[in-house]
Amino acid sequence: MQLEAEFTSEPFQGEGPPPDHAVRACETAREAGLDADFGPLGTLVHGEADTILDAIPAIARAALASGATRVTLQLRQLDGVTPPAPSVELNSALTRLLAEVERELGGELATLDRPAKQRAVRLLKERGAFTQRKAVPTVADALGVTRFTVYNYLNRDA
Template identity: 40%
Template sequence: MIIASLAAAVPSIAAITGRECEVVVHDLRCPERSIVAIANGHVSGRQIGSPLIGGPMNDVALKALARGVNPNPEILAYQTKTSDGRVLKSTTTLYYNLDCAPFAALCLNHDLSVPLAAARWLDQLVGATGAVVEPGSEPGHPSRDFGLVLDELIAECLGREPGPVSELDREARLRIVGELEGRGAFLLRGSVVRVADALGISKFTVYSYLDEIRSSG
């Protein structure tokens, strides 16, 4: 009932916030296809049925949920980024059931490309020398299924390591699992096996790494 009510409100919210503000409703009980309503999906390249992990990077709400930590219901005005580098201003409202488990989220992600460009122009106009963040200019990627998104996250993490997978030591594998954990990858069913296969280790080793990461966090 709450999710349906939130979904019904999405067009009205989007009409007020404008075309560059993505409005999303997530069903957190189904992270593989969590988006049940969305307006202005061009901001992140997502659509109804897209997975939870396919959204903006550095999402503090998602990181908290991935670590099993229930954050405050409202997480206001934090900065995230799209996969192509555009800066977003994001706000998340979480909804909890009677067992204090989050089951839905209403998220607003405002693309700051235009205001940042305006700020840069004003900076040049008045001759100031302060640096302004450079947003990207390319459109968001088309919506992808969660398997492809997860594979891309894994490849991104592996790409930062100096050697091939076969030469990764425990520290490197632990670092990769930690980054994937922070990006919410393990909220998805089947992700542990997929990560284990990519790293050439057993799923039990991945679980062991996750226990170590979560206990130290």
């Protein structure tokens, strides 16, 4: 059986490098032989159920030992489940939102100063951009920042 696991650890930090507890959790997943897609607020792994289920306690221990106050886990069975294909309409909606915010702020998102980039993220959030799957990496690329920075901007408004 194939599984997808996403684990997050808290607390989230401000700008700068990702928190040590997030880094250690991801490293532990990789040491267990899992291919991990690291994000500062969550790490996603796919693999055989036994491999993932055996690695989860070590991942949680590594995060907690490195300063996490909370570790959250989501599991999803992949066998027989076809992940939804990205919708061209949704992708073009995100592209339109990015272009709209660029026009509103008066320049390419990547060339804006930090306060303007924070405002851009706030505007995109208000307009529902982050309800779309893979929006954070797309917005990060448009802003010329890391995904971690986008998550920080989102958390700043929360």
